[in-house]
Amino acid sequence: MNKYLAIIDFKTLLLSVVCIAVTYLCFRFNIAYDLNITLFSIAVIFPLVFTIREAFKRRDNALKFLSQFKSGLCSVHYCFEQCKKLNDEQRAEVSQLLDKASSQFFDALGSEDADIRPAEDTVNQIIHFIKRNDSVISNGLALKIIRFVQDVNDGMENTISLKMHGTPISMRAYCLVFVFLFPFVFAPTIVYHLPDAPILLTYGLSVLHGFILIALYNVQVQMENPFDQIGLDDIQLDEFRFRALSPS
Template identity: 40%
Template structure:
């Protein structure tokens, strides 16, 4: 059930409050008019579609880089574990360093911080470990480890970049502002079409439903 409620947040509550407040005030002060909402719809829907498409493209790219990161890290781990000249203590230390890289990346992706010092440090620790224990790792194996480690570093850098550079803030602000002011323009037109003498709950329902759809589409790009 939680996956269906993930698009509901504090912005949803704000739009519900605005929908109720604007509709109440429109009835209270008898604000009714009939205007063409085509331009308003384009002003909201087009940027929303653009940002949602961009968000899904970034998601696809992120999944691609994440699978490459995981595969590269797992391959490096396997090469370390099957290095016959490396003792058990060395193997355990290598696995621990690899786990730190994995943990550091996932921890970074769950925050809004752009500081990657922990991730960089964990990668450097593994590189230093490989250099310090180079005599216990066969030359051919070591070359393959560094090749796959390069894939790990490139994919992690791409994931960090995708995480940091999302939808432009100005475009998101533009969409959100128009969604918030939408009831002000939309409600009197709905009252005019439904009729002042008809039940007001129908207007409340239509305005709240319209706002819920718009803000839910907006919230999708954050997932």
Template identity: 40%
Template sequence: MEKYLVIINWRTFVALAITALTTHFTLEKNFQYNFDLTMISIAIIFPLVFTIRGAFKRREKAIEHLSKFKSGLITVDICLQSQTKIGEEDKKALKQIIENISRYLLEYLGPEPTPIETVRAEAKKISDYIKERSVSMKFNASLKIQGFMRDVLQSIENTAAIKEHRTPTSIRAYCLIFIYLYPIIYIPSIYFRLLEGGSKSDSWILYSLGLISSFILISLFNVQEQLENPFDQKGVDDVKLEMFDMNK
């Protein structure tokens, strides 16, 4: 049931209230006009679909970067643990640092974020260690580990960029404003068409059409808002961060 109710919030009730009041006014004053409703799809549907697609792509990219991040950390851990010239104490310390990198990044992405600088500082410890011990390690092994750490660092920065940079705020604001204005444009026009079709006494048709249309549009906007931040763990489609935790 949660996945059906999650699209309903305070915006839903605002949009439905505007629709109901507009419908009442239209019927009371017999207000009507002929208007091409194709303009509605250009003004609302197109930018709304654009923002939903943008948010969905960001979510998919986030999953891709997190998968690369975890696989890179696992590979670095295996490579370091397999080095015979690294002492057991150092191996334990390095493993703890790798687990910290994973935990801090997921905390940064989650609802109670750790500063991204903390994640970068932990990742730098691994890179610095490899540079310091490169002489005592095999050249190929050191080079490969540095290569995997580069992938880890890139994934951290790419994921941080997705968290901090959203789809254009101006387009989302534009969509919301026009969704609220939509009943004022749509209701009198659809009333005109109903009168032409001989449904003058059936006011419930006008109410139903208006409320359903507004509900669909505001629900799509709410879906986009939930996809906007795929890490906050508030929506049913958020990225499952626990899947990328090295500590589990």
């Protein structure tokens, strides 16, 4: 239930208070005018829809890059498993490196600085492992493993770039400003068009429209970081963690 209430925060309460206050002032000082709010609504709704759509695109791209990351790790693991000249201890060492790289990468996704250098260093140790054991790893297999390691690095770099560079901050600031300006335009208009309506209905419509706008804004904010495991649509990161199967 808490997740469904995640779109309700302090800004929701603040905007509701603004809507009620503006509506009260309209009744108190008889402020009402017939204003076509279509253009103003577009000025609010369009950027909100745009930023939400872009946030969903970033989430979809992140899923693609995380899949590339995990599939690369799994491919590296399978390549080493198929190398008959490696002993169990050497295979276990590779599996530990892959597991460590996976854990470090997802720790970076969950942190503020998103530093993936530890994960990159661990991945590079796989290349050093190949060099140390070049007597038992053929050149063809080594090249294949390096190709999959490149997929792992590409997946990490692309995912982190999505985390660090979100939708335009100026656009989000613009949306928030106009969301809070909307009651000053909408409330006098609704008072004008519903002069005989119950007062509670007028207050309710004013708060409802404000709630819809701020809820859309909060949805976009939660979609902005699909890695923090707070929003309903966040990426299930555990599905992309590398887990080596125990040898049968």
